[in-house]
Amino acid sequence: MNPLGAAGFPFLGLLFGLYGAAALTSYWLRVQGRWVSAAGAGSAALLALWFWSLDLSRPIWLLPTGSSIDLEAPLQFAGYAIQLKTSNAPIVALCQLIAAAALLLNLQQSRPTPFPAQVWTLLGGYTALALFTAAPVPTILVVPILLSMLVAAAAALHSEPGALAGSLAGPLRSLLPPLLAAPFFLVGGWWIEQIPLDPQNLALTQTAGTLLGLGLLLLLAPFPLHGSWAATSESAPPAATFLTSLFYQLAVLHLVAQAVNAYPFVVRQTYWPLWMGILGLLTAAWGGLAALGTLQTGRLWGYAALHDWGLIIFALSTPGLRSWTAVLFLFILRIISMATTAVGLNAIQQQAGTLTMWPLRSIGLRMPWNSAALLLGGLGLAGFPLTAGFAGHWAALQTLAQIDWRPSMAIVVASAGVVAGFIRLARLLFAMQEARLTAREGALSIGLAVTLLLLVLTAALAPQLLSPLITRTLAAFS
C-alpha cells in the first residue's frame, strides 16, 4: 500500500488495521464466544455511529503529538484505490450496523465459534468494496469480480457449528449470480470504451447499456435466480444468512446506483423498466406463493425475505430520487425485520435442534418472546400492519400504484401468501399439546428478543424516526 498525496497518516490504514486486529483477537479468544460477540457488537455499533457523524469537510486531524491523520487519503495499489468520501461513508456505516447486528445475534451461541472473526473479515472486505474509487478500468466493471471473491469468502460462514445438516446447495449456488454477471460487465465496459470513437452511434450505447443492465439484473438475483437464498436460510445459521444476504444486497444496490448514475443510458436506452418491473413482480409473487407452501421455518423466512426483495427490485424499475428513497426505506426496515426474525429462529433452532415446522408444535408456549420475534419479524417482511415493514411497504406500493395500480395489487396479493404462511406457523407454535416440552428461553435470549420487538414497534409506530438515516444514506445513491 502506498498512500499518495496524503497530508498525514491515512485514516483508512487505521480503520483496516482495527478490523484486522478485531478479527485476530476474536479468533484467539473464540472460546469466550459470548464476550467476544458482545464486545464486537458494541465496537461495530460505535464505529457505525461515529461514521454517521463524521465530518469530511475537515479531513485533517491534528493529534497532540504533532502528527496528523488524513481522513480522505486514498490507499493505492497497482492502480486500484480505495478512498473515503461523503458519498460512500453512509454505506460503510450501514455495513458496520449490519455487522453489529450479526454479532449481537451471535450472543445466543454458547459454543466456541470463529463467527465473530469471520464477521470482521467480511466487514473489511465489504468496506473496501464500498470505498473502491479508482482502477485502471472503470470501477463498476471490476466490482462484480470483487463481489465474487467476497461471496466465495462468505461460504466459510456456512460451515459453522450452528448449521443444520442438509444440502450445501445454498452457499454454493450463491456464487452463481456474480460469476454469471461478471462477463456482461467486462464486455459492456469494452463497448463503453468504443463510445467516444463514434459518439453519434446510438447502437454503441444501446449495446453497452443492455449488457450492463443484464449484468446488474443477474447480480440482483431475481426469480428464477433466487434459489440460493431460500436454500441458505434453510440450512445455514440464521446469523450467517442475515449477514451474508444483507451485505451482498447492500453492495449490489450501491453498484446499481453507481451504474445508473454514471451511465444513464443503462436505463434510458434499454428495456430496464420492463425487466425490473416484470422480474420484481415475479420475485415478489414467487416469494408469497412459496411461503404459503413451505414446511420449513428457515425457508419461510427466506421466502418472506424474497418477497420483500421483489418489491425492492420492482421499485428500481424507475430509478430516481423518489424510488431510491423508497428502496432505502424498504432496505433499512428489512434489516430490522430480518434481525428480529433471526433472533427468534436462532433461539428456537438451538432449543429444538431443527427448524422443520411440525416438531415445533407448542414451542411458542415455552418460548413466547422468541416466537413473537420470529412471527413479527417475518410478518414485517410482508408489510403486515403494526410491524416494521408496514410503513415501507405501503409507501412503496402507493408510489408504484400512481403509475399502475395492477402490479401493486399483485404484490399485495402475494404478501397475503407470506402472511398466511406465518399464520400457519403461529397456529403450530402456540398449539396446545399434552406432552410436556422441556425447551425454555434464557434471559439473554429474552432480552434480545424484547429489544428487537421494541425496535419493531418503534419502526412501526414512528417510521419518521428513520428519516435522518435515509436522508443521509440517500447521498450515496443519488
Added chain:
Amino acid sequence: MPASPFALLGNLLANSAGILLLWLLAASSVLVWSWRWAVASTVTLLLVTSSLLAALHSPLTVVTASQWLAALLAGLLLWQAGSFSSTSPPPAGNWLIRLCGLGFLLGAWRAFSPSISLPLLTQAETDLLCWIGLCGLVLLSLSNAPVQTGSGLLLLTTPLQSLAALLAPASGVAVLVGMVQILLALACAGLALAQQIRTAPAQPPKLSFPAMQHPAHGWRLSHLPAEAPPSARRRSPLVPTAGQPPAPPGPHPAPQKDQQP
C-alpha cells in the same frame, strides 16, 4: 519475439481437430460421472483455453502464467477436498440421459442460434467458450456435491478468464479472476469437508415428542427427517433400536412391569 511455452501448446490445438477435442472434453465432464474426471477435465480446459488465447491473441506472458497458476492451484484444492471427502456424489441419471440432455442443449443452441459474438474473439472461440460455460451450468444443475459444483463453477469462469485477459490486458483484472478461481475452489473444498461433519446436530435437543400421529397431516415419527432429535427417534415405537426388530405400526404399547425401575 519467440513464442512462449504456453503459446506452443496453444498452437497444437488451434485447429479444427483441437477445438473439437476441447468440445468433447467439456462434454465429458458432464457425461463421466466422477469427481476425479470432473476436476481433471476442468483444470485441463482452463489451461488449454488459456494457452489457446496465448497462441491466437498473444496476451502478456505473465497474464497467461498467472492463469495457469490459478487453474493448477484451484484444481489441486478441489482434488485434495475430493480425496479427503468420504462421500461420493449421488448419481444424476445414467450417461445416456446426460448425453440426451447435452444433445438437447446443443440442438436448442443450433435451433435458436443466438449469434453471440464477443469482442476480439473469433466465432469459433466464442462458441467454444459458450459451450464450456454451458457444460459448467449443466454440471451445476445436476449435482449438489461441493467438489462437482466447484468444477462447474470453475468451468463457468472460463469465458471470464479469457475475456479479462483480452479486454483488460494490463489492468490486473485477469489476476483478480485468478484469485476468484482460487477462492471458489477454496470455498467448495471447505464446504466438501464441512459436509462430513454436518450429519448430526452438535447439541442435544431439549424437546420431547409423544409417539403419536400428527392430527392434521398424518405424519408419523417413523418418517422423521435426518435432523430430527434423537430423543424423538428413541421414544418412537416405530423406529427400531439397535438389535431389536421394528415395532409394528399402531398405538404405543404399554411398558412391561418388569422393565419399570
